[in-house]
Amino acid sequence: MSAFDSGTTTILGCTSDHFVLDMCAAPGSKTFQLLEMIYESIEPGSLPSGMVVANDVDVQRCNLLIHQTKRMCTANLIVTNHAAQHFPSCHLNKNYANALESGVAMEPSVRQLPFDRVLCDVPCSGDANHYFLYRSVGMGNGIHGLQVQIAMRGISLLKVGGRIVYSTCSMNPVENEAVVAEILRRCGGSVELLDVSSELPQLVRRPGLKKWKVRDKGIWLASYKDVSKFRRAGITPKLGERHDNGGDENSEKKDLEALTDVLDEEISSLPLERCMRIVPHDQNTGAFFIAVLHKLSPLPEDNYPIYLCVAIQKKPTTKDVKEDINGVEFNSDVTEEQLPEAVSSADLLAASDADLLGNELEESALNTDPSKMCDEIEPKEIQDPVDKETGLEKVGGKRKLQSQGKWKGVDPVVFFSNNDIVDSIMTFYGIDESFPFSGHLVTRNSDTNHVKRIYYVSKSVKDILELNLKGGQQLKITSIGLKMFERQSSKEGSLSPCAFRISSEGLPLLLPHITKQIVHASTVDFKHLLEYKTIKFADFVDAEFGEKASKLMLGCCVVVLRKDPPKVDASTIAIGCWRGRTNVSVMVTAIDCREMLERLSRMGTKMALNCQKPNPLMLILKNSNK
Numbered sequence: 249m250s251a252f253d254s255g256t257t258t259i260l261g262c263t264s265d266h267f268v269l270d271m272c273a274a275p276g277s278k279t280f281q282l283l284e285m286i287y288e289s290i291e292p293g294s295l296p297s298g299m300v301v302a303n304d305v306d307v308q309r310c311n312l313l314i315h316q317t318k319r320m321c322t323a324n325l326i327v328t329n330h331a332a333q334h335f336p337s338c339h340l341n342k343n344y345a346n347a348l349e350s351g352v353a354m355e356p357s358v359r360q361l362p363f364d365r366v367l368c369d370v371p372c373s374g375d376a377n378h379y380f381l382y383r384s385v386g387m388g389n390g391i392h393g394l395q396v397q398i399a400m401r402g403i404s405l406l407k408v409g410g411r412i413v414y415s416t417c418s419m420n421p422v423e424n425e426a427v428v429a430e431i432l433r434r435c436g437g438s439v440e441l442l443d444v445s446s447e448l449p450q451l452v453r454r455p456g457l458k459k460w461k462v463r464d465k466g467i468w469l470a471s472y473k474d475v476s477k478f479r480r481a482g483i484t485p486k487l488g489e490r491h492d493n494g495g496d497e498n499s500e501k502k503d504l505e506a507l508t509d510v511l512d513e514e515i516s517s518l519p520l521e522r523c524m525r526i527v528p529h530d531q532n533t534g535a536f537f538i539a540v541l542h543k544l545s546p547l548p549e550d551n552y553p554i555y556l557c558v559a560i561q562k563k564p565t566t567k568d569v570k571e572d573i574n575g576v577e578f579n580s581d582v583t584e585e586q587l588p589e590a591v592s593s594a595d596l597l598a599a600s601d602a603d604l605l606g607n608e609l610e611e612s613a614l615n616t617d618p619s620k621m622c623d624e625i626e627p628k629e630i631q632d633p634v635d636k637e638t639g640l641e642k643v644g645g646k647r648k649l650q651s652q653g654k655w656k657g658v659d660p661v662v663f664f665s666n667n668d669i670v671d672s673i674m675t676f677y678g679i680d681e682s683f684p685f686s687g688h689l690v691t692r693n694s695d696t697n698h699v700k701r702i703y704y705v706s707k708s709v710k711d712i713l714e715l716n717l718k719g720g721q722q723l724k725i726t727s728i729g730l731k732m733f734e735r736q737s738s739k740e741g742s743l744s745p746c747a748f749r750i751s752s753e754g755l756p757l758l759l760p761h762i763t764k765q766i767v768h769a770s771t772v773d774f775k776h777l778l779e780y781k782t783i784k785f786a787d788f789v790d791a792e793f794g795e796k797a798s799k800l801m802l803g804c805c806v807v808v809l810r811k812d813p814p815k816v817d818a819s820t821i822a823i824g825c826w827r828g829r830t831n832v833s834v835m836v837t838a839i840d841c842r843e844m845l846e847r848l849s850r851m852g853t854k855m856a857l858n859c860q861k862p863n864p865l866m867l868i869l870k871n872s873n874k
């Protein structure tokens with residue numbers, strides 16, 4: 249990973265115990281780097297205690313991300329599908345306490361999403377990487393509001409003391425320094441813009457701008473004074489600052505000039521030069537803007553921007569406002585007349601969620617002034633979890649927590665607790681007791697008899713999942729953990745004592761703990777298996793290997809490329825196979841077989857082992873059987 253392509257993630261300073269939120273994560277190149285960072289310093293034989301939540305609003309791009317991160321074989325990742333500006337905090341509210349009293353819930357180890365690091369790689373006009381021109385200035389202006397909202401949501405989800413990186417691949421200051429300036433203004437002294445000039449010294453960077461012009465309707469505006477009278481309804485200083493001048497034109501002009509001077513002064517006092525501009529011609533990279541912020545204290549209540557920058561959608565009813573998704577009643581004195589002209593249901597959701605954030609937001613958030621609204625890119629799929637989606641049911645007019653809720657079109661995430669199946673798996677593969685299974689297995693099907701896949705989650709992911717279940721399933725989870733076992737569906741599969749085979753993603757983690765159904769093949773037999781896919785016991789070059797394979801039980805087995813001494817470590821190569829009635833067949837995709845074969849042939853086995861793609865789980869395996 250070079251300093252150039254990983255500057256954004258490196259500067260975030262993740263360690264293996266960090267809970268990290270990647271707010272706009274697809275297609276996942278930075279998520280991959282974040283995962284590499286949390287795996288980097290872990291002790292051999294263990295999983296990191298931290299984890300990554302990778303989120304994107306676009307469900308198809310989420311799938312790309314899942315594909316991209318698959319080769320990490322990680323149990324420490326949750327992929328979610330939310331509009332980042334409304335990302336839920338999963339804070340447990342008073343209903344949870346009620347549920348506890350009635351014995352419904354158990355105490356989870358975390359009580360709200362606790363992010364140590366947030367990456368806010370926002371959608372941007374993306375102009376700079378192609379032409380280094382402000383190709384889409386209009387888009388930059390339009391997207392500024394959403395960028396501020398996403399960054400502010402990230403800051404509100406960040407622990408005090410945590411670090412957030414705001415980045416774009418645009419060079420338009422409206423999407424960069426203007427966003428950072430607005431964040432600093434709204435956060436008051438709660439957030440500082442860090443000077444990271446001594447970090448990553450090999451990364452050539454230029455300082456952030458202190459002055460810029462905004463292009464509007466073909467005119468460059470250097471200051472608010474330049475805005476024509478006719479445009480002032482559409483452009484307001486400070487994203488919608490209003491001042492009542494009694495309709496006097498002269499005093500309006502004076503007011504505006506005074507306000508503009510204050511604004512200019514305010515901006516020039518901000519240390520925006522600490523932002524980093526990385527330009528293509530300095531070191532032959534793409535163009536990036538990066539700002540690193542540090543949260544010093546909880547955000548001031550009255551400066552929550554999410555609620556000031558809303559898209560006009562519909563006027564909410566009093567009922568909408570009064571009831572939040574977890575049944576907490578808030579702002580109960582609000583009347584129909586006091587409601588803002590227009591608030592989106594998604595904003596109501598965010599407001600509700602913010603209520604769950606505790607003291608960080610109060611009802612002032614609901615006093616939204618429509619004049620403060622700004623443009624927003626509509627997420628492709630926003631689900632409104634108010635109501636049936638959350639799995640909350642009404643009992644006697646009050647909402648009550650339910651242990652399992654559901655997002656429309658998304659399979660639930662359920663802890664797998666069928667002990668008979670777990671025991672049969674452990675016995676069949678001889679998995680040693682030291683491997684932590686209990687509470688770490690999840691499925692996407694509440695009917696455990698018909699489960700097709702079983703996923704393994706790390707302790708950190710397990711904690712978040714417990715919190716999510718207790719809190720009414722606010723997280724819309726697209727993917728979670730590591731696919732470890734798959735039900736064998738073939739006819740022959742039903743004859744095996746164990747209905748589940750080990751998936752290739754789960755194999756690296758399980759390998760050091762498997763004591764049965766495992767055989768070690770010579771290089772020539774291993775290559776033959778990859779080449780011919782199925783080999784009869786009698787046809788193996790090494791007759792002893794064929795015999796050992798024939799003595800395995802019918803069903804899934806693991807074939808390891810033999811080496812001397814035969815210990816499992818970072819260089820071990822193994823594949824999942826099927827021990828049939830008369831033969832052994834590989835259960836690896838044709839592409840993977842070809843790749844592995846090419847590597848083995850091109851470099852010789854020893855070289856191939858050294859040249860594998862970096863896989864952090866291989867670090868875990870290192871020395872794990874010592």
Ligand SMILES: C[S@@+](CC[C@H](N)C(=O)[O-])C[C@H]1O[C@@H](n2cnc3c(N)ncnc32)[C@H](O)[C@@H]1O
Pocket residue numbers: 271272273274275276277278279303304305306309330331332333369370371372394625627
């Ligand atoms: C600059 S790309 C992110 C690139 C990514 N960080 C990576 O390194 O691969 C911006 C992403 O933001 C997503 N996006 C756009 N609007 C969003 C929103 N409101 N909430 C969350 N994600 C959003 C887009 O779908 C896109 O995948």
